[in-house]
Amino acid sequence: MAFRAALRPLRPGSGGSAATAATSSSGLGCAPIGNLFTPVADGDAEATVGHALERGLRFFDTAPHYGEGVSELRLGRALAGVDRDSVAIATKVGRVIVDADGAPVPTGGTGGPGGTTVGDLSRDGVLRSLEGSLARLGTDRVDLLYLHDPADVDEALRGAVPALLELRDQGVVRAVGVGMGRNAPVARLVRESAGALDVVMPAGRVTLLDRSALDDLLPAARERGVGVIAAGVYNSGVLADPVAAPFFDYHPASPEQVDRALRMAAACDAAGVTLAAAAARWPLRVPGVEAVVVGARTPAEVDVFADASDAAVPDHLWATLDAIARPGA
Template identity: 85%
Template structure:
């Protein structure tokens, strides 16, 4: 599988790296850079390191970049925009999100294009338009390729005709301000409902942490609904916040300490991967692409070395018997 047409670069230049450097086709067609980490998720990241991370992604063939106002309260978008400022716009694909407004320490919305101290939910039509205006300013672009509704807490409000967030997204797509629209969330049921009730309006869904080696719950209801309606799937959160990247050094699941059972399964998966000569993170990044309906994977990185790790995973030789073993551990 690979990114559908709406999520591919508009220019043929997207197939090559900066300065004509050859890139890895698998990386360009199946992997995107998740930009929450360069927005200081968990750990502060220096401006120069954030720029270097995006630059390394470009060198390795990544052309899809996923960010959101919520990531660092605008910092991730600003840094991504700065890092891409010298790159031909049609050679990259930018995804961001709406549904939350950036506020300052007093809870007041920040000026358009600013950064803040927190975010607050806003699923109104006006909230969507204001949010996108701020994102475009921080990103330094006049359009977004993919616009997600981010963690909609109230599906009814999101669907409300005329005043809801989803109708606003569809208007923006019709106007050509965005090329595709979707929903990104870490809970399956609300996204599955939106897929079913949006009458085929969605282009893409992004289940976060629900199409992974450890958590396969999206395969029960959400992915079948998406396949039935022709909605693309981009898997995110493939390390489940850390336990599938390093079950000893980062035993976290969904941003909380992983349970003993989750850590145990991750350690057994790591042992099986080690025996097969495959890093656990490589298997975790690749596994979602084995799932029917998953077109691409977004992997977060905060350093060039972390970019190299998932880019290397794209073409790593993974024996079939390892997948069989990992599937058995997951059950």
């Protein structure tokens, strides 16, 4: 499968050890170093990426939307001097960066104060977006290119998807896919792209609390041989720390969601496992899910994710967490 090949660096890196994170199933999400929720200093962002390399992580996921280009720029700077063939990079298209006046930024630029991104699912929009990403990342290729949250599936099928396939055929990217937080549009793209996609990345829909992708999207992906990467495994906070970060999909979590997360945290504590570790590990138990991407803004947060791969999770804990997750539990 092209997806599996895209996750593997062309040449193994020298960082990490046998006891660190499993590079075949772990990736660093780089939205936080694009100032998601709170600002991150340039040096701290570089330290986070550097520590991920030290812990054995070799797959990095970013997007123009993350900080209006800041995440890509910082990731590119942090990886400068690192053997390009020793890492795998994913980024996204389908949105273009504009400045505070709504004008497209120069190739390789960032949105700056007041900047944002706007949807563009045209072929030219895809090519222009990728050109800017390559410039910010300081590379001539990406390993995995996603269509990012397409608002109109029909438009995506007409313009963006053929452009993705063209880029893959040219060798500019190794694999293509769709990343989104809603299941139905992604499932439709999987079904109607004639099996051309390599991977889907459901964000927040394959988690301890939200398992909705298991109903339709994952069966569609398995049927067509499409790989699955789980992202948003903390549902933006409540599954990392339901007390300090009671957020679900970037909004305050409901009382029921917080209650379930607190009960899960108590069960994890009793088993000697953190809720964050269980949340990062659980998606890999789902048939069809082959990798997990978790965001981090500090080296300490990288350690939480990386340590999860070594945590011993007893079977009875999984059964308890599954029971808490059931409706009406």
